[in-house]
Amino acid sequence: MAVQVQGEVLSIRRVGAYNAMTVVAPGIAELTRPGHFVAVQVGGPESSMLLRRAFAIYDVKERGVYGGTVEFVFAVHGKGTAWLASRRPQDKLDVVGPLGKPFRLPTSRVNATLVGGGYGAAPLLPLASALRERGSRVDFVLGAGSADRLFGQLDAKRIGTTIAVTTDDGSVGERGRVSDVLPEVLDRTGSEVIYACGPMAMLKSVSAIAAERGIPCQVAVEESMACGIGVCMTCVLPVIGDDGVSRMVRSCVEGPVFLGDRVRWDDVGTVPSDVLGAPVPVASTGGGN
Amino acid sequence: MSEMTVRRHVAPPLPHVDLSTKLAGVTFPNPVFTASGCAAAGQELDQFFDVTDLGGVVTKSIMLAPRSGRPTPRMAETPSGMLNSIGLQGPGIDAFLEKDLSWLADRGARAVVSIAGGSVDDYTKLAQKLRGRPGLTMVEVNISCPNVEDRGQVFACDPVAAAAVVQAVRRNTAPGIPVFAKLSPDVTDIVAIARACVDAGADGLSVINTLLGMTIDTTTMRPALAGITGGLSGPAIRPVAVRCVWQVHQALPDVPVLGMGGIRTGLDALEFVLAGASAVSVGTTVFGDPTAPMRVLYELAHALAERGIDRLSDAVGLAHRPPVAYVPEEPDPVGDELPVVRTPVGFEEERA
Ligand SMILES: Cc1cc2nc3c(=O)[nH]c(=O)nc-3n(C[C@H](O)[C@H](O)[C@H](O)COP(=O)(O)OP(=O)(O)OC[C@H]3O[C@@H](n4cnc5c(N)ncnc54)[C@H](O)[C@@H]3O)c2cc1C
Ligand SMILES: Cc1cc2nc3c(=O)[nH]c(=O)nc-3n(C[C@H](O)[C@H](O)[C@H](O)COP(=O)(O)O)c2cc1C
Ligand code: FES
Numbered sequence: 001m002a003v004q005v006q007g008e009v010l011s012i013r014r015v016g017a018y019n020a021m022t023v024v025a026p027g028i029a030e031l032t033r034p035g036h037f038v039a040v041q042v043g044g045p046e047s048s049m050l051l052r053r054a055f056a057i058y059d060v061k062e063r064g065v066y067g068g069t070v071e072f073v074f075a076v077h078g079k080g081t082a083w084l085a086s087r088r089p090q091d092k093l094d095v096v097g098p099l100g101k102p103f104r105l106p107t108s109r110v111n112a113t114l115v116g117g118g119y120g121a122a123p124l125l126p127l128a129s130a131l132r133e134r135g136s137r138v139d140f141v142l143g144a145g146s147a148d149r150l151f152g153q154l155d156a157k158r159i160g161t162t163i164a165v166t167t168d169d170g171s172v173g174e175r176g177r178v179s180d181v182l183p184e185v186l187d188r189t190g191s192e193v194i195y196a197c198g199p200m201a202m203l204k205s206v207s208a209i210a211a212e213r214g215i216p217c218q219v220a221v222e223e224s225m226a227c228g229i230g231v232c233m234t235c236v237l238p239v240i241g242d243d244g245v246s247r248m249v250r251s252c253v254e255g256p257v258f259l260g261d262r263v264r265w266d267d268v269g270t271v272p273s274d275v276l277g278a279p280v281p282v283a284s285t286g287g288g289n
Numbered sequence: 290m291s292e293m294t295v296r297r298h299v300a301p302p303l304p305h306v307d308l309s310t311k312l313a314g315v316t317f318p319n320p321v322f323t324a325s326g327c328a329a330a331g332q333e334l335d336q337f338f339d340v341t342d343l344g345g346v347v348t349k350s351i352m353l354a355p356r357s358g359r360p361t362p363r364m365a366e367t368p369s370g371m372l373n374s375i376g377l378q379g380p381g382i383d384a385f386l387e388k389d390l391s392w393l394a395d396r397g398a399r400a401v402v403s404i405a406g407g408s409v410d411d412y413t414k415l416a417q418k419l420r421g422r423p424g425l426t427m428v429e430v431n432i433s434c435p436n437v438e439d440r441g442q443v444f445a446c447d448p449v450a451a452a453a454v455v456q457a458v459r460r461n462t463a464p465g466i467p468v469f470a471k472l473s474p475d476v477t478d479i480v481a482i483a484r485a486c487v488d489a490g491a492d493g494l495s496v497i498n499t500l501l502g503m504t505i506d507t508t509t510m511r512p513a514l515a516g517i518t519g520g521l522s523g524p525a526i527r528p529v530a531v532r533c534v535w536q537v538h539q540a541l542p543d544v545p546v547l548g549m550g551g552i553r554t555g556l557d558a559l560e561f562v563l564a565g566a567s568a569v570s571v572g573t574t575v576f577g578d579p580t581a582p583m584r585v586l587y588e589l590a591h592a593l594a595e596r597g598i599d600r601l602s603d604a605v606g607l608a609h610r611p612p613v614a615y616v617p618e619e620p621d622p623v624g625d626e627l628p629v630v631r632t633p634v635g636f637e638e639e640r641a
Pocket of ligand 1: 037051052053054055056057072073074075076077079080081082119120123220222223224225226256276365366
């Protein structure tokens with residue numbers, strides 16, 4: 001269940017290489033669970049950018065002085081996010097949310113390791129709080145290209161029992177990838193579940209490590225999206241269903257959170273020949289649709 | 290559930306304009322429809338507004354068998370538009386009937402089912418499967434598909450192939466259910482294809498499908514879409530679409546047209562109506578604005594009222610009138626402004 005809200009920017013601040021934006025958007029906070037995302041209109045009503053931009057929800061407040069708010073963290077990537085970064089308090093912003101399937105919480109107390117890459121750490125922080133509220137132990141592995149792209153370190157230190165940090169350039173923490181330190185963290189903490197959000201390559205390696213150890217792993221993927229609400233079929237990836245059949249599924253409504261061992265990582269960006277309805281090869285480029 | 294109903298967009302009251310529209314004998318309460326492939330089968334949009342408030346829900350083109358579609362990336366945003374190469378991903382007609390059409394029927398929505406195939410036989414079977422199904426209000430035939438029996442030549446680009454498909458669908462569809470053929474703008478003479486479809490039994494025409502386009506990622510220096518080419522849609526194509534509706538209406542004034550291509554506002558919709566459309570589909574705009582169809586309807590009603598037009602049907606094709614034949618009703622004079630008297634403006638002779 002999602003709503004479309006004419007919101008208003010409450011604040012925007014720099015956090016390292018990212019921007020954290022809080023929007024007054026009544027109606028969204030109450031429905032939000034960790035792992036949900038919002039889709040934001042960019043460029044104003046006459047914009048030549050027709051499509052919404054998707055951002056994982058970092059924080060929500062159901063009722064502040066201003067009514068419900070939603071906060072997300074974003075990197076400037078192209079034109080749409082550049083426009084967003086130039087918004088100022090009181091600017092209008094059209095927001096749709098909460099969207100997607102959130103992370104599923106364990107029914108019992110567990111030891112959980114949360115793995116975040118770059119801004120992918122954002123949705124893991126509310127997840128960590130929810131896990132802690134249920135009495136679970138939370139350990140973090142956070143990675144990024146460089147120190148300024150590491151998000152959520154302070155929050156993670158506060159909520160988590162331990163935190164391991166890696167950067168590609170070694171500017172903070174260990175030099176390397178999260179997958180380099182993850183096995184050691186899992187051994188040390190006796191983790192029974194893994195949650196991860198970040199670049200697809202990271203999710204793939206985290207899922208592989210989880211599979212080797214037979215640890216259940218939920219990952220939040222990022223696929224290019226045109227609508228975010230399930231009506232356009234642009235955001236698909238090959239996922240194995242409960243019945244063992246692979247399908248091209250919409251990551252905006254059936255995801256973005258998937259079980260790591262159900263995503264066919266090596267086949268993302270292709271249509272494997274054994275997915276439901278795979279084409280009988282014909283050489284042609286089509287008009288689309 | 291009550292929470293959902295309360296949260297949904299509630300349309301403000303419409304002005305007193307008769308918005309009903311007749312498409313080949315079937316009356317729809319209003320002329321704003323979704324566009325095939327831009328609204329799935331209505332369920333996702335129903336959380337944002339009541340889909341029974343639409344003129345009709347046009348469903349994603351359905352094929353006989355389940356279909357995986359093309360690899361990703363399947364879309365690229367372009368100036369005021371987008372390219373897509375979805376490749377007609379869908380569950381196949383049987384699952385569609387069971388899950389989607391039955392949902393629309395239970396919901397009380399008017400379902401316009403779009404069908405697509407690779408051969409005349411596919412279309413025949415699809416029409417037979419749809420026959421007598423509750424909820425089915427109209428059939429839209431997506432002929433922008435490669436004909437596997439003719440080296441992948443697109444039906445919509447060949448009057449003979451287009452006619453064969455339309456004839457097969459019309460013959461296998463219950464009388465009283467209009468069959469609309471959806472035309473591609475990627476042809477030299479859209480009127481020739483329109484005529485061929487109408488002669489083959491099409492009750493109306495949906496105008497237009499996407500235009501073939503392409504974009505290249507200058508970072509990877511490769512086509513941005515995995516499918517290489519894709520269909521261009523959105524406001525970028527609106528002038529092409531309006532031109533197509535105009536030409537088709539001019540040539541076939543008695544054939545109802547469902548117009549579409551880049552409609553974003555009520556005035557955009559009015560443009561299509563004035564060009565000759567009896568109803569419109571809102572497609573790509575929904576991706577950026579899920580409640581857009583309701584907004585377009587509201588804005589269209591106001592635009593008609595502001596122009597002193599009481600009935601939508603009076604506006605259909607109005608732009609085709611000769612320049613002097615229509616004098617808009619003057620609004621009531623405000624205050625004691627003097628009436629504007631226009632005298633012809635003269636110009637000097639051009640000097641060499
Ligand atoms: C579920 C989900 C959650 C996300 N969460 C975050 C987040 O928390 N923080 C953050 O910085 N970014 C996040 N992203 C990525 C973010 O949506 C893109 O960076 C953004 O859309 C780029 O827009 P642009 O106009 O700057 O780039 P452009 O390249 O100009 O965008 C063009 C089009 O492509 C789409 N697009 C381009 N890149 C991406 C991408 N990586 N993912 C999805 N769509 C893309 C855009 O939506 C737009 O329609 C998320 C994406 C998804 C799908
Ligand atoms: C993502 C996408 C998928 C589409 N799928 C279909 C389809 O399955 N069948 C069809 O007849 N048209 C399809 N179309 C075309 C639209 O129905 C419409 O004709 C076209 O996009 C122009 O309208 P618009 O600019 O309002 O989107 C699709 C368009 C888009 C953008
Ligand atoms: S983004 Fe449109 S279906 Fe997922």
